[in-house]
Amino acid sequence: MKHIPRFFLARNTVLALILLALASMLLASFIPQAFLLGPAGQAKWRADYPRLAPLAEQLGLTHIYTHPVFAIILFLTIISLLFSCREQVRLALRQTFGDAAVTAGQGIVTSLGVTELTSLLVRHGYRRIGRATTVRMVRNPWGYWGNVLFHAGMLVVIVSSLWIALIQQRGSINLAEGEVFTPGQEWPTLDLGLLARPFVLDQGVRLDRTDYEFGPSLAVKRVASALTFFDGDTPVASRTVAVNQPLDYRGLRIYQRLEFGHAFYLTVTTPDGRRSVVQLLLAHPDKPDAASYADYPDKLGKNSVLRVKYFADAEKRSLNRENPLLVLRLDESGTERGQVYLTPGKEGTIAGYGFRLEKIGRWSGLTFVKLSGIPGIFVGFFIICLGGVLHYFTPPREVAICSSPEGGARVFWRANRFAEFYREEFESLEAQLSGEKSDG
Template sequence: MADVASRPEGHVDGPPPDDGGGRRPGELGVRELGRWTWRQVTSMRTALVLLLLLALAAIPGSVIPQENVDSLEVSRWKADHPSLTPVYERLGLFSVYDSPWFSAIYILLMVSLVGCIVPRTFVYARALRAQPPATPRNLARLPDHTSYTTDLEPDAVLARAREVLGKRRYRLRVAEPDGPGADSVSAEKGFVREAGNLLFHVSVIVVLVGFAIGGLFGYQGGVIVLVNGQPFTNTAASYDDLDPGSLFGADDFDPFSFRVDDFDLEWLTEGSGAGTARKFEAQIAYRENPGDEEKSYDLRVNHPLSIGDTDVFLIGHGYAPVITVRDGNGDIAYSGPTVFLPTDPSFQSLGVVKAPSARPQQIGLEGILYPTYFFVDGNPTTQFPALGRPLISMLAWTGDLGLDSGVPQSVYVLDTETATPLEDADGKQVRVDLFEGETEQLPGGLGSVTFEGVQPWVRVQISQTPGKEIALLGVVLALIGLLGSLYVRPRRVWVRARRVDGDHGSGTMVEVALLDRSGGADLTTVLDDLVADLTSAPTAPAKETS
């Protein structure tokens, strides 16, 4: 009863009344929620956060091997990190730039920038047409101001102010002869600063559009080409790794072909950089179209070959030992250069040999190539990446190599799940160690392995990026906009002149004030120079009073 008695008169139990639309006061409807969400998405703060997120999201793509760049390296990474692999696959970290979450950030950034820039563009357009603001009532309250007296009439002072400010490219306010502001001049400049800000943000959109066009209509692929080997023909089947855009078709490949005739390589032999390639270049012969005249080109790092809309880059090199495998019948079951992939800067390389046609059993070999072999402290190693004393050391396998299962296999991986290690008389797995020119017989009359020599190979990256000119234009626009926003200072100037009478005679009091809208600028020198110009008229003998 006490609670009832203490309630104010007119109190009604229950929820507060709605507004007639089914909502209580303070609740957001669908329209209000949509407007609030749109304002948040299109704010400059959100655009900056999304830009930072896009930069952070691109980091895994440069740290973690990517399927569309080097699928073999991805396979090795998965083998070395079996516990992390399922997590990374679920997150799409092996193909970052094609993942849904990366695309979501990309699209949100585009929407945010467009929604932020369009309204600001209309505001800027209105500001361009607007006159400078009227002169404040009390110029002495501005941080940078001064005053002086002169014998000139106020109209002459204001005319001189218009002349001086006009030469300094200020925009002048047009005032009515007898209306407010008729005793002063109001001027403003620095509109390019806001244009620079807008241009910078527009350039970000241009860059993103350029990359989007390249990602949709372009492609990127990699292939290893043997020196003096088979020529490369630009078709999808010729690539080791291929990442085409969503709208790139098989008919969009430029119909060129090329072969590598020679490969020049220079190594540093002294100092801390010994063993590093100082330069390497491939001499290639190419045809832009079948039947065209053959042309030559020296392909070097950062000097790609452009054929039509396609660029060919030289990005790596390595060795392919020439290995011949004879089976138990003396027939050649495998012969030719075998690409071995470098695993470290010394070019110690891994590779496999598969001889499925060998009889009576299939033969498989997997092992290491040492370009310049040495035995140091009981361990084999290579002392220098150049070919000096090459040796191959490979473990031998026989039986089912999994080649008849119908499951595609990498040429760089030997499936040993169903194979049997080839053992010697002591029960140890046979290891074939061969210097160049040597042959070793396999036990059990299974055949022999010969190390014929070494043939170099080069890795090239071939790409078609139709939006690169647009992206370059965006970068140039960004630099121009950034320079404009950094170095252009938006300023306002007011000059007021009025007649005053004093004990020592009459004159014209001139007040001058400046305002730097960007903040932080020291306008003392600018103010002094402006006053000097105002008082420099031939008929304007002036004397400072304050």
């Protein structure tokens, strides 16, 4: 059975695994991934690359990170890291606590005794390891653990990522002020892990108010939403969530998305006299004199498209004035039938359809996340960094002291890694020991 660990520890296997992961990522960065593009983006990509797109889709290159081959690469990497960690721990234990001192080369001959030498080296930051006859002293013994931590950290990160990918529940909604999202209601956007249960909120949530603020250069400075949670019909808690200030509530993490705007409530009267109330959620315009646009092909029946635009301020002067102007345009079979300009309480008619703007409010985008394993990611990352720091910044330096029968001792010095960097350290030690010339 020894050949299995040997295979996974082989330098060629490790290199091949890194290169395979690299190749997957390079492919994924050149071939647009479906989850990044969204349905509209995918359709455009297919239209732009009619030959490449079907082939890429057939080979699964548009979803590389969920492709079985990528899963196999990750699985093999985990196995390799497991064996590697085991080996590294054994090695680090042996190096940290073992007695075996390295006595290569001629060493420095000194008249100092072992006890004096030990005291001198302790002053230089060396610690005695073990109790063998040949004294072994090490500076920065924790440096032996750098590789262990580095590999263990990678293992923790990969395992935690896979765990999160399997169990995460993430749903996004756009809520208008006063609107309630009830438990069991369908999520407009839902991202579920492969083994995750259906994402159902324990309590209903209502958006009470959305506040936003624009800076002098018209960039968004702040977006926040006041929420009320309901147990049945009973309000049980009120909380606020803002961009960069996520809300933790009953095992959920709620994020304020940077998506917000005005909600318009229209009463629409059809030519045959039927009335209905339509809600339009439009993204906030970027500038006072620029509009935000949306098309609704499904609101007025077949062949009719309701094209909508709105200005945050009817006078187009400021983004901070609550004075929206809604412009409706009706297209039938590709032909414009007319436009109406509406402010709250105003009405108009296009091609027999009556439109009355009843009221306006605000809306904002919220994301609800339920998952575990995030601490694993961050702890793993910290372990990787700590391991790297120990490995590259604190390489251990070892000294072996062999007492000589004629009195005095012979001292051997070596650096575990990057010996040339510590040549001055060795030379200073050599000078202090006032011995004869040595090759170190």
